[in-house]
Amino acid sequence: MKTSNGERLRRQEPQLAGGVAYRYVESSALFAAGIEQDATAIQAIRGEGVRVCSALTFAEVRRALAVARDSGRLSQDQQRHGLTWLRRFERRCEVVDVSASVLARLGRPFPVEPVRSLDAIHLATIETLDEDPAAVAVVTRDRRIADNARAMGYLVE
DSSP states (O other): OBOTTSOBOOOOOOSSTTOOSEEEEOHHHHHHHHTSOOHHHHHHHTSSSEEEEEHHHHHHHHHHHHHHHHTTSSOHHHHHHHHHHHHHHHHTSEEEOOOHHHHHHTTSOOSSSOOOHHHHHHHHHHHTTOOOGGGEEEEOOOHHHHHHHHHTTOEEO
């Protein structure tokens, strides 16, 4: 699997029995951790393994920040702080492009249907890691993604 900068995804061997090599961070969990300061989401994101996100994740969180600002849920300063935090997080994780292989996967069914297109992009991205599901933790707050990830054999946090 190659990341958005064309490099091969680096594998981190789990340090603990039952540990994971990769930690896929989905948009809902990233927003919960970075913007809402949800302690459970923060802890899950900080767990062991290489942090991996789809390029879609950052687009979705930037959009959520704009909507939250527009609706009055966040102040302009909070939005600016959130964007700064998001850019810092993006530099610290592996970003996987929404590639042709990810998009091709969307035409096949997922274990727990229906799955919305953007959720399907996350699930397809996780599959393109080409790893034993036991080596990947999926960090999400989205029930559809969580249900499908579990059905596909991934650990869900």
